[in-house]
Amino acid sequence: PHRTELYEDPPSACWPIVYSPDYNITFMGLEKLHPFDAGKWGKVINFLKEEKLIADDLIVQAREAADEDLLVVHTRRYLNKLKWSFVVATITEIPPVAFLPNFIVQRRVLRPLRTQTGGTIMAGKLAVDQGWAINVGGGFHHCSSDKGGGFCAYADITLAIKFLFERVQGVSKATIIDLDAHQGNGHERDFMDDHRVYILDAYNRYIYPGDGFAKRAIKRKVELEWGTEDTEYLQKVHTHVEGALNELKPDIIVYNAGTDVLDGDPLGGLAVSPQGIVKRDEVVFRAARSRRIPILMVTSGGYQKRTARIIADSILNLHSLGLIDKELATGGAGNPKVEQMIRDSAKDLCNLS
Numbered sequence: 628p629h630r631t632e633l634y635e636d637p638p639s640a641c642w643p644i645v646y647s648p649d650y651n652i653t654f655m656g657l658e659k660l661h662p663f664d665a666g667k668w669g670k671v672i673n674f675l676k677e678e679k680l681i682a683d684d685l686i687v688q689a690r691e692a693a694d695e696d697l698l699v700v701h702t703r704r705y706l707n708k709l710k711w712s713f714v715v716a717t718i719t720e721i722p723p724v725a726f727l728p729n730f731i732v733q734r735r736v737l738r739p740l741r742t743q744t745g746g747t748i749m750a751g752k753l754a755v756d757q758g759w760a761i762n763v764g765g766g767f768h769h770c771s772s773d774k775g776g777g778f779c780a781y782a783d784i785t786l787a788i789k790f791l792f793e794r795v796q797g798v799s800k801a802t803i804i805d806l807d808a809h810q811g812n813g814h815e816r817d818f819m820d821d822h823r824v825y826i827l828d829a830y831n832r833y834i835y836p837g838d839g840f841a842k843r844a845i846k847r848k849v850e851l852e853w854g855t856e857d858t859e860y861l862q863k864v865h866t867h868v869e870g871a872l873n874e875l876k877p878d879i880i881v882y883n884a885g886t887d888v889l890d891g892d893p894l895g896g897l898a899v900s901p902q903g904i905v906k907r908d909e910v911v912f913r914a915a916r917s918r919r920i921p922i923l924m925v926t927s928g929g930y931q932k933r934t935a936r937i938i939a940d941s942i943l944n945l946h947s948l949g950l951i952d953k954e955l956a957t958g959g960a961g962n963p964k965v966e967q968m969i970r971d972s973a974k975d976l977c978n979l980s
Contacts (some may be wrong), residue, residue: 644763649739717781
């Protein structure tokens with residue numbers, strides 16, 4: 628019997644934006660040893676709150692994926708390996724983690740990643756129900772069923788798709804649009820021989836992971852040169868997203884919206900501007916919404932301090948264009964009194980603990 632907790636319906640008043648304070652990795656300054664801004668996810672939410680787009684009580688609280696959820700994709704052997712701190716140190720690229728007792732590693736490093744993974748699985752169901760969903764974390768595209776790497780310890784993209792295939796009626800085809808600067812070799816290995824999954828991957832061809840075997844799973848390979856800038860980047864994204872969706876109309880799009888394509892990212896090696904990233908996300912959402920295909924967005928890589936602001940700006944832009952919306956109540960939207968009333972009654976509901 629499967630646990631279906633991750634698929635419990637949140638109240639209709641919630642935005643399909645998934646987050647938990649448990650996403651953030653903060654521990655004795657350890658997080659500073661990785662170029663990753665390990666508090667990025669909380670900062671995105673804070674910007675969205677400042678702009679009054681969301682409030683704590685109106686977002687969906689992510690729940691941690693439990694072993695039985697993870698085993699839908701992962702091997703027991705792989706999950707057991709994570710009980711060794713040095714294995715986790717290698718995957719997360721934070722060497723001192725190797726010297727910590729594993730219970731601390733589980734609590735301070737892996738639990739945040741498991742909660743983000745639960746968030747992606749939850750967002751998959753929300754996207755199908757509401758047309759779109761955003762997990763403010765997730766996008767661990769270098770992890771496959773039996774191997775982690777590149778800061779990715781759980782295969783959340785594979786999990787979200789397999790959950791939908793197994794448990795949601797009418798979802799039998801998925802398209803992954805992976806626009807992180809790195810090749811998404813994890814989901815590519817997982818779906819290598821699965822014809823239900825169409826993969827479009829645009830990445831810097833010269834950087835990690837350079838996984839030649841995994842590339843065989845990519846249906847549309849967009850290999851970018853060092854220092855690719857806005858004009859060329861956006862033109863390629865537009866052409867290939869349209870092409871991919873014209874070639875096959877999926878039941879769900881999983882959009883891996885890495886911000887490490889940003890100019891100056893120490894690992895991405897591309898040169899897209901903040902405005903370029905906002906525009907890119909708009910292109911993907913427009914393509915999905917105009918075809919009425921549900922879209923799940925995860926935030927993935929992005930290693931600079933200004934990344935959180937860009938992700939928030941992109942979400943605000945999608946909202947201002949009506950590409951993501953939340954009708955708070957039929958007929959009540961736009962009436963501040965009614966909206967306040969609805970907000971009050973929605974309080975605490977979204978956090979179905």
